[in-house]
Amino acid sequence: MSVQISYKKQGLFFLLVFIGFLILLESGVRIYEYSEPDCFLIGTDAMKNIDIANQKLMCSESKSLKIIQKPVNAFEPNQQTSTININSLGFRGVEFDLIKNEDTYRIIMVGGSTTFGSGSTSDNTTIPGFLEQKFHEEKFNNIEIINAGNRAASSFEEAYSIRSNYKNLQPDLFIIYDGWNDSFRKMSEKDLDPSISSTELKQSKKSALETLISELLFVYRTPSVVYPLIQQISVAVSLTEEVMEKNSDIWSSRWNKICDENNDAKIKTIILLQPVVGTGNKILSSDEKIHAEYFKGVKTVEQLKYFAKKLPISSCTMSVDLRNAFDNMDIPIYFDGGHMTDIGNEIIAEKIYEKISPIVINDIKKLS
Numbered sequence: 001m002s003v004q005i006s007y008k009k010q011g012l013f014f015l016l017v018f019i020g021f022l023i024l025l026e027s028g029v030r031i032y033e034y035s036e037p038d039c040f041l042i043g044t045d046a047m048k049n050i051d052i053a054n055q056k057l058m059c060s061e062s063k064s065l066k067i068i069q070k071p072v073n074a075f076e077p078n079q080q081t082s083t084i085n086i087n088s089l090g091f092r093g094v095e096f097d098l099i100k101n102e103d104t105y106r107i108i109m110v111g112g113s114t115t116f117g118s119g120s121t122s123d124n125t126t127i128p129g130f131l132e133q134k135f136h137e138e139k140f141n142n143i144e145i146i147n148a149g150n151r152a153a154s155s156f157e158e159a160y161s162i163r164s165n166y167k168n169l170q171p172d173l174f175i176i177y178d179g180w181n182d183s184f185r186k187m188s189e190k191d192l193d194p195s196i197s198s199t200e201l202k203q204s205k206k207s208a209l210e211t212l213i214s215e216l217l218f219v220y221r222t223p224s225v226v227y228p229l230i231q232q233i234s235v236a237v238s239l240t241e242e243v244m245e246k247n248s249d250i251w252s253s254r255w256n257k258i259c260d261e262n263n264d265a266k267i268k269t270i271i272l273l274q275p276v277v278g279t280g281n282k283i284l285s286s287d288e289k290i291h292a293e294y295f296k297g298v299k300t301v302e303q304l305k306y307f308a309k310k311l312p313i314s315s316c317t318m319s320v321d322l323r324n325a326f327d328n329m330d331i332p333i334y335f336d337g338g339h340m341t342d343i344g345n346e347i348i349a350e351k352i353y354e355k356i357s358p359i360v361i362n363d364i365k366k367l368s
Contacts, residue, residue: 039055039056039058039059039062039063040335040336040339041055041058041059041119041335041336041339042055042056042059043055044287044332044335044336045285045286045287045288045332046285046287046288046332046333046334046335046340046341046344047119047335047341048332050121054121057082057083058083058119058121061081061082061083061084062083062084062118062119064081065079065081065084065086066079067151068090071160072150072153072157072160072161073150073151073152073153073157074090074150074161075090075091075092075150076090077089077090083120083121083122084123085123091146091147091148092116092117092123092126092147092149093123093128093129093146093147094123096144096146098168098169099170100144100169100170101142102367103142103367104142104143104144105140105142105143105144105172105173105360105363105364105367106144106146106169106170106171106172106173107131107143107144107145107146107171107172107173107174107175107360108145108146108148108166108169108171108173108174108175109127109128109131109145109146109147109148109149109174109175109177110148110149110153110158110161110162110166110174110175110176110177110178111148111149111150111153111158111176111177111178111274112149112150112151112152112153112154112178112180112181113149113150113151113152113153113339114127114149114177114180114274114338114339114340115127115128115147115148115149115177116147116149116150116151117129117147117149117345118151118339119335119339119340119341120342120345121342123147125342125345125346126147126149126345127177127345127348127349127352128145128146128147128149128349129145129147129345129349130345130346130348130349130350131145131349131352131353132144132145133349134349134350134353135353135357135360138357140360140361140364142364142367143360143364146169146171148161148166149177152181153181154181154182154185154187155178155181155182155187155251155254155255156182156187156188156191156254158176158178159191159254159255159257159258160191162174162258162262163258163261167262167265167267171267172267172268172363173267173268173269173270173317173356173359173360173363174258174262174267174268174269174270175270175272175352175356176255176258176269176270176271176272177272177274178255178271178272178273178274179273179274179276179304179307180274180276180300180304180337180338182247182251182303182307183276183299183300183303183304183307184235184239184298184299184300184303185235185247186238186239186243186247187246187247187250187251188250189250189253235298236297236298236299239298239299239302239303244299244302244303244306245306247303247306247307248303248306248307248309248310249310251307251310252307252310252311252313255269255271255313255316256313256314256315256316259271259313259315259316259317260315263315268317268359268363269316269317270316270317270318270319270320270355270356270359271311271313271316271318271319271320272319272320272322272352273304273307273308273311273319273320273321273322273323274322274323274338274348275322275323275324275325275326275338275348276295276300276301276304276323276334276337276338277291277292277295277334277336277337277338278291278292278295278296278300278301279301279304279323279324280323280324280325280326280327281324281327281328282326282327282328282329282330282333283328283329283330285330285331285332287332287334287335288332288333288334291334291336291337294337295337300337304323308321308323317359318355318356318359320352320355322348322351322352325347325348325351326344326347329347331343333347
C-alpha cells in the first residue's frame with residue numbers, strides 16, 4: 001500500500017513539475033513576444049534613416065489592412081492609411097478605370113509582399129511606383145502600372161489571379177516579380193481550384209497535430225512561437241536537391257503555361273527572378289548577415305539558383321535574373337530576408353526599366 005502511495009506521490013510531483021515547466025515556458029514566450037518587435041523593420045540598420053515612431057507607424061498600418069479571399073488573398077477595397085492606399089478595386093495605389101483608354105499602355109506587376117511594398121514609406125516608393133515614375137520622367141505619361149502585389153503570394157496564387165482576374169483589366173504587359181515565396185516549400189503541380197479558398201486548401205492539408213495547434217491551443221502562445229521554428233527545420237530537411245529540381249520544373253512550367261496563354265491573348269509577359277539577402281555579391285550589413293545565415297538554413301538561396309537555371313522561359317517575352325542587382329553595394333537594403341527599403345525598391349525599378357523599356361517603348365510607338 002505504501003509503495004502505491006509513493007508512486008502516486010511521485011506521479012503527482014512530476015505532473016506538478018511538468019505543469020510548472022509549461023507555465024514557465026509560456027511566461028518566457030509571452031515576455032519574448034512583448035519585448036521583441038513583431039515587425040522586422042523596427043530598429044534595423046536598413047531603416048536607420050526613419051525614426052522609430054514612424055517605423056512603428058508603418059508596421060501598425062500594414063498590419064491593420066484587411067484581407068479577403070476570392071479564393072486567394074486579396075486586399076479589401078477602399079483602405080487608407082498615412083503610408084498605404086488600397087483603391088476601390090483592391091490594389092495598392094491610385095484609382096484606375098476598369099476599361100482603359102485607347103492610348104493607355106497598361107502594365108500589371110504581379111508578386112508577393114515585396115511587389116506590394118511591405119516596408120515602403122508610400123505607394124510611390126514601391127517597385128511598381130518607382131517604375132511608373134521612371135517612365136513618366138522619360139515623358140511616357142500614358143504608361144500605367146498597377147501594383148498587384150499580395151502578401152505571401154506564390155506562383156500558385158499568382159497564376160490563378162492572372163487567369164481569373166488580372167487579364168480582365170486589359171493589360172498590355174504582365175511583369176512577374178517572383179521566386180522567394182516559392183523557395184521554401186515543396187511545390188505542387190496542381191493549379192488552384194476556384195471553388196476552394198487558399199486558406200481552405202491549406203487547412204485540408206494540415207496534419208492532426210497542425211490542426212490541434214492552430215485550433216485548440218490558440219490561447220497558449222508557446223506552440224505559435226515554437227512550431228514555426230520546428231516547421232522551418234522540417235522544410236530545410238525536406239528540400240533535397242531532387243525536390244529543389246522538381247520545384248524548379250514546376251515553377252518554370254507554370255510560368256511557361258501562363259506566358260503561352262497570355263501570348264494567345266496578345267499580352268506580353270516578363271518574368272523577373274527576384275533578389276533576396278545572400279544572392280549575388282552584395283556587401284552585407286550586420287543585420288543582413290543574420291538574415292543571410294537564416295536563409296542558408298532554409299535553403300532559400302539554393303532554391304533560387306535552381307529557378308535561375310530554368311531561365312529564360314521559352315514562351316515568355318523576356319526572363320530576367322535580378323539576383324545580382326545589388327552586387328558590390330554596401331548600403332543596408334534588406335530589413336529582413338527579402339523586403340527592402342525605398343532605396344532598394346528604387347534600384348530594382350531602375351534595373352527593370354533598363355531591361356524592359358525597349359519592349360515597352362516599341363509597343364507604345366505602335367499605339368500612336
